[in-house]
Amino acid sequence: MESLLQSFLGDNLLTLVLYCALPLVFIILYELLAILGEVKISAFMQDRLGPMRTGPYGIIQPIADVLKLIQKEDITPKNADKFLFNLAPYLSFMAAYAAFAVVPFSSQYVGANLNLGAFYLLAIGSLNVAAIMMAGWASNNKYSLYGAMRGVAQIVSYEVPAAMMLVIVVIFVGSLNLQDIIVAQSGPIWNWIVFGGPKADVMLPSGQLFEASWINLVYLPFFLAAAVMYYITALAETNRTPFDIPEAESELVSGYHTEYSGMKFAMFFMSEYANMFLVSAVTAILFFGGWNSPFGTYVGELVNVQWLVPVEQFLWFAFKGLFFVFVIIWLRWTLPRLRVDQLMYMCWKVLIPFSFAIALIVGFLVVVL
Amino acid sequence: MSGYFKDIYDGIATAMVGMKITWGHLFTKSVTIQYPDVKHDIPERVRNRLYVNMDDCIGCDQCAKVCPVNCITIETAKSLPTEDLGETSTGNKKKLWVTKFDIDIGKCCYCGLCVFPCPTYCIFMTDVFEFSEYKREDLIYKFATLTEEEAAEKTANAVRQKQEQEEKKKAALEAKKKAEEESKAAEKQKPETGENEGADQKAPTT
Numbered sequence: 104m105e106s107l108l109q110s111f112l113g114d115n116l117l118t119l120v121l122y123c124a125l126p127l128v129f130i131i132l133y134e135l136l137a138i139l140g141e142v143k144i145s146a147f148m149q150d151r152l153g154p155m156r157t158g159p160y161g162i163i164q165p166i167a168d169v170l171k172l173i174q175k176e177d178i179t180p181k182n183a184d185k186f187l188f189n190l191a192p193y194l195s196f197m198a199a200y201a202a203f204a205v206v207p208f209s210s211q212y213v214g215a216n217l218n219l220g221a222f223y224l225l226a227i228g229s230l231n232v233a234a235i236m237m238a239g240w241a242s243n244n245k246y247s248l249y250g251a252m253r254g255v256a257q258i259v260s261y262e263v264p265a266a267m268m269l270v271i272v273v274i275f276v277g278s279l280n281l282q283d284i285i286v287a288q289s290g291p292i293w294n295w296i297v298f299g300g301p302k303a304d305v306m307l308p309s310g311q312l313f314e315a316s317w318i319n320l321v322y323l324p325f326f327l328a329a330a331v332m333y334y335i336t337a338l339a340e341t342n343r344t345p346f347d348i349p350e351a352e353s354e355l356v357s358g359y360h361t362e363y364s365g366m367k368f369a370m371f372f373m374s375e376y377a378n379m380f381l382v383s384a385v386t387a388i389l390f391f392g393g394w395n396s397p398f399g400t401y402v403g404e405l406v407n408v409q410w411l412v413p414v415e416q417f418l419w420f421a422f423k424g425l426f427f428v429f430v431i432i433w434l435r436w437t438l439p440r441l442r443v444d445q446l447m448y449m450c451w452k453v454l455i456p457f458s459f460a461i462a463l464i465v466g467f468l469v470v471v472l
Numbered sequence: 473m474s475g476y477f478k479d480i481y482d483g484i485a486t487a488m489v490g491m492k493i494t495w496g497h498l499f500t501k502s503v504t505i506q507y508p509d510v511k512h513d514i515p516e517r518v519r520n521r522l523y524v525n526m527d528d529c530i531g532c533d534q535c536a537k538v539c540p541v542n543c544i545t546i547e548t549a550k551s552l553p554t555e556d557l558g559e560t561s562t563g564n565k566k567k568l569w570v571t572k573f574d575i576d577i578g579k580c581c582y583c584g585l586c587v588f589p590c591p592t593y594c595i596f597m598t599d600v601f602e603f604s605e606y607k608r609e610d611l612i613y614k615f616a617t618l619t620e621e622e623a624a625e626k627t628a629n630a631v632r633q634k635q636e637q638e639e640k641k642k643a644a645l646e647a648k649k650k651a652e653e654e655s656k657a658a659e660k661q662k663p664e665t666g667e668n669e670g671a672d673q674k675a676p677t678t
Contacts, residue, residue: 148494152504437490453480 126203126214133425134376138165141432148436175365180243183362187241192363192370195234199377202227206384207282209394209416218309220281221269224385225262228340231378232258235349238371239359250358253443254342254349260450261339261346267458268333271465272296272389275322276313283307285393292397297330297390299323318472325461325468330390332454332461334427337382339450341375343431345438346446353440383427387420394420514599519582521600522575524615528560528594531568535586535595543579544586547572549623549630560592569630570616571623577603578611 139162146153154161179185204214205223217223232255239251273279275296276287287305288294294301299322301315339346350358360371387393394416403411441449505512514520531548548568551557557566587596605611618626 144498147498147500147502150497150500150503152502152506155506433491433494434487437494438487449483452476 123214125212126206126208127200129208130200130203130373130377130380133380134373135165137376137379137428138168140429144429144432145436172365172369177365177367180362182243184241184243187237188362189367191234191238191241192367192374194237195231195374196370196377198227198230198234199374199381201230202381203377205281206381207285207388207393208420209413210282211413212417213282216280216282218280221273221279221284225266225269229262231374235359238363242359242362244362246355247359247361250349250351250355250361254359257342257346257349257446258340260447261336264332264450264454264458265336265340267455267462268329268336269389271329271458271462274462274466274469275300278307278309278311280309281388281393283309285388285395287313288392289395291399292392295390295392295395296326299326321468322465325465326390328457329461330386332458333389334386336454337386338431338434339446341378341382341431343379344435345441347440348443348446351440379428379431380424383431384420384424386427387423391423518599519584519597521598521603522577522580522586523596523598524573524575525594526570526573526615526617528562528592529570529573530560530564530566530592531570532591534589534591538585538589540583540585541579541581543576545572545574546570549626550633552629552633560594562592564592569618569626571618571627573615575613575615576611577613578608
């Protein structure tokens with residue numbers, strides 16, 4: 104991808120900026136879709152129709168929403184800490200966007216092919232906590248502060264099991280590079296890690312040979328449980344229902360972004376939706392084969408059109424990510440919000456013991472097999 | 473310990489049950505009615521906007537009298553004997569010009585009491601329920617069919633007719649009174665004269 108852009112524009116700063124901005128284009132398009140999806144899916148699940156007036160079946164509703172947000176007055180409360188208050192929304196979105204740097208959209212496009220991709224993902228994911236705390240404290244509002252405190256407690260707690268899930272996959276594949284993890288799952292659907300990982304030897308992009316055989320089926324129950332648990336922690340880290348206690352509009356107005364309006368609110372909103380796709384994409388990468396086709400082959404390979412293969416990979420990746428985003432929305436309109444103590448119980452007494460147990464078993468199996 | 477695992481199992485199982493329910497509703501037909509485009513069927517005997525069929529109104533004022541909130545104002549004028557107002561569809565003879573028939577729908581409480589006393593069934597409630605206005609004055613419905621000039625003319629006619637009749641009556645009364653007085657006077661005259669005569673007769677005697 105980078106070489107393609109370079110061949111068009113030459114090797115200069117513009118090429119680099121364009122290369123970095125590609126995920127942003129994707130995020131913005133995805134967000135328009137997700138806003139519409141959220142309102143429409145919630146409406147259908149409640150036997151309503153949702154927005155129907157803006158365009159046919161309300162399909163340009165997200166554009167109307169964006170236009171409205173742009174027109175809104177940008178309010179900074181008088182007693183807020185102005186610098187931090189104004190900085191927080193941008194930091195929040197920056198944290199979400201920065202994580203996209205290591206997300207491989209296809210075998211040909213990854214912002215930065217870091218060898219420490221998985222580690223970077225964990226590290227940058229924690230930056231969002233700083234933004235939430237900044238927003239809550241700088242607002243000088245009790246609801247914002249409560250929301251921020253809850254948000255920080257929740258995200259910091261849930262990072263432990265999330266990291267353990269990542270560690271489980273990293274132990275198994277033997278690489279922190281996300282492209283390596285995806286390539287290890289290449290081939291048909293049963294090679295995905297959620298189904299016990301590859302069943303034949305794979306050559307990883309880092310040059311390392313990943314030895315595997317059908318005996319990997321013993322991992323299946325552990326990876327299945329790990330996938331479900333990672334998804335639950337991911338929900339908690341994005342502050343989505345049933346873990347939306349930092350926002351909790353029925354008790355805390357809307358938590359840490361109570362005082363925000365206009366585009367600054369929109370930045371938090373974008374950051375939430377970008378994070379939603381990020382965790383969905385990471386779930387897909389770690390357990391569901393990333394950009395791999397579930398059939399093990401691509402239409403581009405069958406008809407011998409090489410440029411079609413990365414496009415297909417991107418489509419598979421987007422499809423998997425959007426599917427998990429759909430499940431997040433589905434869960435939001437199904438489950439009620441947890442209490443704070445239930446949330447902490449679930450994290451420290453259920454997810455963490457189970458994740459450590461699975462990590463120990465997988466580690467043991469990797470050594471033995 | 474078994475309670476711990478049971479809680480986990482229950483948590484997952486009940487979440488699945490909930491997701492199954494919402495999944496089912498995802499494909500259920502929506503209950504939304506696209507209101508301004510599509511409307512609910514309204515029950516047969518709804519009480520909404522009042523309407524008066526002025527062709528049948530005889531100006532009897534019964535609806536205005538029964539109205540608990542006084543939202544109906546009726547003014548009438550008697551027709552001249554030369555004018556024929558025709559009959560209502562129920563066969564009642566129309567004798568009054570209805571010069572004013574205002575209903576302040578903003579005051580109306582939709583009790584429907586005005587509908588029952590109407591002898592010609594000309595005031596009734598319709599199923600129209602969308603009649604919001606920007607000004608309160610626009611909620612006063614004027615049902616009178618006569619123009620203002622016509623109404624003024626009819627009122628003047630009625631007043632004049634009344635005056636004429638009163639004058640006639642007065643004249644008749646006066647004529648009667650006069651006649652009575654005359655006859656009285658005539659009657660009085662006789663005994664007076666008799667008395668006078670008597671006096672006259674007496675006078676010489678005294």
